[in-house]
Amino acid sequence: MQKKAEGVSLRETFALHRRAARDMRRVAPGCFAPFILCAVVEAASPYAVIWLSARLIDELSTLRRPEILGRWVLWTVAVSAAAGMLKAVLQRWKNVRSELFGKQDEVLYTENFLRMDYADCERQETRDLFSQIQQNANWSGWGFSCLTLFCTQAVQGITGILGAAALTVSLFTRKVPASAGRLTVLNHPIFLAGLLLLIAAFTCMGPALVGRANAIWNTLAEQVRFGNRVFSHFAFMQPGKKEEDMDRRMYRQGELAEHYLSTVNIFGMGSPIAKASYTIVGPSKALSAALSAILSGVVYLFVCLKALGGAFGIGSVTQYVSAVTTFSGNAALLLSTVSHMQANAEFLKTIYTFLDIPNSMYQGSLTTEKRSDRQYDVEFRDVSFRYPGSDIWALRHVNMRFKVGKRLAIVGENGSGKTTFIKLLCRLYDPQEGQILLNGIDIRKYRYDDYMGIFAVVFQDFQLLDQPLGANVAGSAAYDRARAEKALTDAGFGERLAAMEKGLDTMLYRELTEDGVELSGGEAQKIAIARALYKDAPFLILDEPTAALDPIAEAEIYSKFDEIAGDRTAIFISHRLSSCKFCDEIAVFDKGAVIQQGSHAALLADSGGKYCALWNAQAQYYTE
CATH class of the missing domain: 1.20.1560 (ABC transporter transmembrane region fold)
Structure with a gap:
């Protein structure tokens, strides 16, 4: 009809x-x-x-x-x-x-x-x-x-x-x-x-x-x-x-x-x-x-x-x-x-x-304090969230406080709420229940664009543009070349950069130019990490940062992670629990809730806990 x-x-x-x-x-x-x-x-x-x-x-x-x-x-x-x-x-x-x-x-x-x-x-x-x-x-x-x-x-x-x-x-x-x-x-x-x-x-x-x-x-x-x-x-x-x-x-x-x-x-x-x-x-x-x-x-x-x-x-x-x-x-x-x-x-x-879709999120008016000592305190206070149109809670009653300047790993099975946690932290979404506080103030009261400026994130589905390498790292046509080179080197892309005839001016991909460079998944991921490092934000967040890297490149990134992060608060999500050993604290997510929190040694000592079960499930493939 x-x-x-x-x-x-x-x-x-x-x-x-x-x-x-x-x-x-x-x-x-x-x-x-x-x-x-x-x-x-x-x-x-x-x-x-x-x-x-x-x-x-x-x-x-x-x-x-x-x-x-x-x-x-x-x-x-x-x-x-x-x-x-x-x-x-x-x-x-x-x-x-x-x-x-x-x-x-x-x-x-x-x-x-x-x-x-x-x-x-x-x-x-x-x-x-x-x-x-x-x-x-x-x-x-x-x-x-x-x-x-x-x-x-x-x-x-x-x-x-x-x-x-x-x-x-x-x-x-x-x-x-x-x-x-x-x-x-x-x-x-x-x-x-x-x-x-x-x-x-x-x-x-x-x-x-x-x-x-x-x-x-x-x-x-x-x-x-x-x-x-x-x-x-x-x-x-x-x-x-x-x-x-x-x-x-x-x-x-x-x-x-x-x-x-x-x-x-x-x-x-x-x-x-x-x-x-x-x-x-x-x-x-x-x-x-x-x-x-x-x-x-x-x-x-x-x-x-x-x-x-x-x-x-x-x-x-x-x-x-x-x-x-x-x-x-x-x-x-x-x-x-x-x-x-x-x-x-x-x-x-x-x-x-x-x-005409309206902006329903409150944009806030407070300026985010630019602290030279990077002393930012973040707290999740009884936070619950479900995606629009869904009846299932992606996160439920999450309480967590970050130790500023430390390294936090977030682990858990697929669908446990890890990426949702990061989206809420970056205020891509607002929780339906509870509060997220920055230095004791609800993050919804801060100016939205100003608050976003304190985070540098590498998401799982990051995107690089068909633009010069340096511009991709800096996110701008005008940038500090020395700083971009350092970010690429710290991210493990130094040797590849040295081999490029045009260096930072090398075009990525071939949609806009014939002499563009095609990248492997691992190379693209290193550039994405370098982009986060270039931003030099107080919070460095890596969502599965080494998923496309080979074991040697992965070990290189983790061995330098403390040095790379510097005085930033570093948060990263990983399925490879071996990467969590160097972190100060590990949060274990399960079905939208934080069920364990502590150091690698402390969590592994809890033989009946989720972390120990996940560790042993992965370790069996590397030990006889």
Whole structure:
């Protein structure tokens, strides 16, 4: 069953498009100028040629004076040439801006993701909403991409209507002379009113039919989005990704994709889209085109009869027929643009539902104290947390206090709450119960960006950018090169750095340059650790920092860990309990709770404890 579109009022339609235009002008100043100028020239230049041609034909059909004919020919050629050159220049400008405009909306989406609370950013509802926006754009350019088309069509329609009206007025004011006999009936107001009503009716009916066709696409939007998801996932699998390419070959995933594509009929014969195309959309647009042709025939008949009666010369026939039909076409274009805008408004509503997601986390106002002695005291006081939409507590009644300047290891099985603990500490989420205190003050009272500045974190799913190595480490194009080199050396990347011909200026990966360097997982992880060291924050947090490193590189990192951390408070999560031996304290998580806490020796001495069980489970693979 097709879902019936609710429709959007004209007032809301124009308000949404005004807002969208403002937003696009902010990220792309002057983006609409070439479209407006090109539309004006495109719409106005034919009328100049029509008027000049009519004068030329009138002269040819009457006196045929060579000097007058030469003058009209010269003007016609000059105006046509000037309009052609101007259109070519503007079209080039328009094409360049069009290419840029097509990507500028991504700036708005990126800004929104960076501004958004991380909790909302990670919500499945948010990701689904953004996916809908992308699929709508991929389907038929719905959303921001339509703005330049609407701008062009609206300006072209208005300019065309004004130009046509200026050339058509005399059609209704010039009278058929009395000597024309029965043709004088064309002077009667009923004929004039009838022609105007017919033009108005046909002009409105065409866009109405097009609007009906556009409305059908709205009812199919959900099915099309799903179809685009299927195609973008299976039919357009990205080549060149080594991990995906290997799996496809080893497990014949291409056959699975082909099977799925052949069984999901979204765009093929017999699909709802195909049925709508030949039952409603196609006939509606065909009838709209037929009405335009009928109108042209009626106008030709009326104008030719008045010319036959002597109201004007043969040249004016060309002028009036062209002007009236062009007037109708531009009026229809303007009305169909409004109809198209109403259809697009539904998709803009989806976009602004995403862009208007509010920040619910309290941003705080206190400045985080910048202590030269790095004496920060952090306490979890009866903290409980569950992820949005979940009934399961990820953490429950967690109480913990950090010993400043010490090394804390967090261990536990998968799903025990280790990473959630770090996310709460960094205030990516706020707990539903309890408090997290920094120097005795609830962290929610600190300025959010200021509080984030005291943490340097290496997450499991860290990201490096296709940028120079030094810029990746510093997170900035301008940075302290000596400091970046030291951070890389401390993280175990020194030898690899020395082997790079361009050093810190070496581009990572090859998406943006041919001479980029591809990194192994271990190398990328060392750079991520170096990035955390470069930030030089009081808290250094490493979430599985050596997961991609080989045993030798891992041992190197751990042997230097005390030296690397310096006077920072170091917290790291690990599944390899052998890495916890050098830490001052170890917290053991299980099912969202801290069930043990103490030094390696003390926890190992508790033979009935969780830590001892985990230790023995791993140790059996290294001892006989």
